[in-house]
Amino acid sequence: MDPDLAIASVGLSMRFRGGQLAVDNIDLAVPPGSVYGFLGPNGSGKTTTIRMLLGLVYPTDGHFRLLGRDGIDGLDQVLPRVGALVEGPAFYPFLSGRENLGRCDAADPVADARTAKARIDRALDQVGLLAAGDKRYRAYSLGMKQRLGIAAGLLQPRDLMILDEPTNGLDPQGTREIRSLVKQIAADGTTVFVSSHLLAEVEQICSHVGVMSTGKLVFQGTMAELRGRGEPRIAIRTADPQLAAKELARLGLADIEADETGPQGDEGPVVTASLGDQEPDVINAELVRAGVRVSGLRCVRPSLEDLFVQLTGEGFDVNG
């Protein structure tokens, strides 16, 4: 395992007592300074992986390193440098937000009690909860609870933040707040590992992405690499679909499909084909020369959503 990676794992697996393999042999590589989106449908093993990384559950096989430290022996030394939010925020409902952070800080074996108040105020301020700090946690809205969870991770300067579904259950406004918070944390140089089942969210903030499906890591790489996986296609709207298809075949394009009604059902016949390495303007000129009445021409890359469905199978919960 590369010791420079923020998170690295080899063959990491977790089999529950019932025999179910929740995480199946995954090799994570999270570069330092990245914002790594950990994607996958609900139940694909994301949370179990995160629980392993944080020492809450023990892997049944494989190894991992966190910030260069061994994930079993060195975890107690390294976790103080890791901020975490696992499966939603969990605090004492009868304590205020400030008291809850005080409790977290008291639990931290390396925190200095003398600076606790200042650090708690700063963390509350960072997540915009300073005014509501003395309100009981019970009275917090879901968004405030999530933000308090992140604030707990900000009590100390961290090298790594691990956030499990930080926008789960939030309204668009709350989602935006969390997103800007994550961006801000990343801008400070902290590596952020954020799990989500929301594609749009990951797309907007992540530089790297890992995709889980039924316990396996089916893709890992930069966002650009993921986008690059999609084969671009050319779509031609035309009144002469047969002729267009023939001409495209002559030009050497593969995977030609003629659709008499178009994808929306009302835009007339559309012919699509895999573009390969051809230039769309050349194709257009050739089509026109062959007498095809071209009324529209588009290059389409498959959306991230399409790519995810390819990777994880149908039924991927792209919109939450």
Added chain:
Amino acid sequence: MSTASAAPVQPPANLPPLAAKLRHWLRLFCSEIRIVYLRPRNIAMLGVLAVAPIFLGIVLRVNAPPPGSGGPSGAGEFIGQVTDNGVFLSLLSIAVLITLVLPLAVAIVAGDSVAGEAGLGTLRTLLTVPVGRTRLLLTKFAMIVVFCFSACVLVAGIGLAVGALLFPVGPVTMLSGDTVSLADGLGRLALIVVYVGCGLASLGAIGLALSTLTQHAIGVMAAVLVIVVVSQILDAVSQVAVIHPYLPTHYWLAFDSLLRTPITWSPIWHGLFSFAVYTVIFVGLALARIRSANVTS
């Protein structure tokens, strides 16, 4: 951006490592104490414990039993004496509450200790801080011990205060018939509080161990109470006398030997030994369990 090559975070303050460590344990312990004593439910429960001696005192004041009445052991021993000497209200309160109410209070706090955190999800929050599993568990046990003693002191203290208010107070007549000075009597009361506190702490250890097995605190509370009740029932069945010394509650009422002159120490030592064995076994089990458990709550 420091990652692999950075040194682990050093404890702040210019303290030797051991002192710094102790300080962090103490800080967690104080936080634990705050959580327990600030919790509305626990405050209500301590309120009930405080009201019981007041209630007993008023009942005995209004409706005094004939002098010398009462049963052969336990609470009965003290009923007839309360009207003569207020100090006995304190003893009576302990003897009455030790059978069920004090164990209930301990069951609630011990049952909640780990299972409650797991149920709220705060266990995962604390563990990822990282609090350290051993540190958390031992701090929890220290909190339970403090709670047991504070509950006994509360009952005894209120009993003493109400007793002094409603009844005469003076030299204390022992169960053996001798009379000792008030100071000596209060000293023995203090010893009894310590002894009963130790007994409750051993029950707390059992609750702590059960609490590491589940995230349903209410189940642990029920289980602890079942253990107390079954143990007391078995203790009353002479046919199973052979197992009596091994029952967790068998020595709880042995404190009455502290009210004899001279004090018969042997039941006290047996009791303390029994409490110690239960405590060591169950705290050990709790430690083994929490260190190996997968936390999925």
